[in-house]
Amino acid sequence: MARRSTFMDKLSASMREANECWVWVGHKKPDGYGRLSINGRMKYAHRVAYEILVGPVPHGMELDHLCRNTSCVNPAHLEPVTHRENILRGVGMGGVNARKTHCKHGHEFTEDNTIILKSSGWRICAICEKVRAKRRNESPRAREQKRLYAQRPDIRERIRLYNQRPDVKARFAELARGYRAAKKQAKIGEIK
Ligand SMILES: [Zn+2]
Numbered sequence: 001m002a003r004r005s006t007f008m009d010k011l012s013a014s015m016r017e018a019n020e021c022w023v024w025v026g027h028k029k030p031d032g033y034g035r036l037s038i039n040g041r042m043k044y045a046h047r048v049a050y051e052i053l054v055g056p057v058p059h060g061m062e063l064d065h066l067c068r069n070t071s072c073v074n075p076a077h078l079e080p081v082t083h084r085e086n087i088l089r090g091v092g093m094g095g096v097n098a099r100k101t102h103c104k105h106g107h108e109f110t111e112d113n114t115i116i117l118k119s120s121g122w123r124i125c126a127i128c129e130k131v132r133a134k135r136r137n138e139s140p141r142a143r144e145q146k147r148l149y150a151q152r153p154d155i156r157e158r159i160r161l162y163n164q165r166p167d168v169k170a171r172f173a174e175l176a177r178g179y180r181a182a183k184k185q186a187k188i189g190e191i192k
């Protein structure tokens with residue numbers, strides 16, 4: 001009876017020329033990564049290959065496939081990098097986001113203008129975040145007004161012209177004076 005093939009059997013079967021990708025011949029996940037069970041624990045084939053042929057992966061580091069072939073277990077194509085660096089180099093959403101130089105509204109991702117989410121390494125534009133935060137804190141009345149103005153630019157224009165009329169301006173100034181005086185009066189009342 002044939003014995004079950006070991007990791008080393010599969011590794012030797014996967015091995016090709018030194019500089020070529022060694023495509024894992026064993027079980028692969030849909031994303032291409034070779035997986036195998038060692039003492040009942042699922043492990044990445046490329047990681048095990050690296051540990052056996054090169055040595056332990058430094059603590060907290062991940063192995064990046066320099067060849068961009070996730071099924072490859074050739075240690076020459078693997079480099080230990082930080083999780084953040086791996087995301088930066090990656091081809092997924094995080095990698096695409098990390099390589100962008102500007103946000104979708106055209107603000108540059110400078111050091112000052114970049115918020116990095118600790119959980120995912122995802123970058124956020126600080127200028128846009130400030131705008132969003134302001135919008136979140138807006139009063140329902142202000143939000144309603146903004147929506148109305150967006151739908152009806154004619155109303156916005158009419159109100160703008162109305163506010164520019166000298167009699168309206170004078171009336172507003174009068175109201176503001178009254179408000180300030182009332183506030184002052186209230187303060188004096190407090191002191192007494
Ligand atoms: Zn490779």
Ligand SMILES: [Zn+2]
Pocket residue numbers: 103104105106107125126127128129
């Ligand atoms: Zn922005």
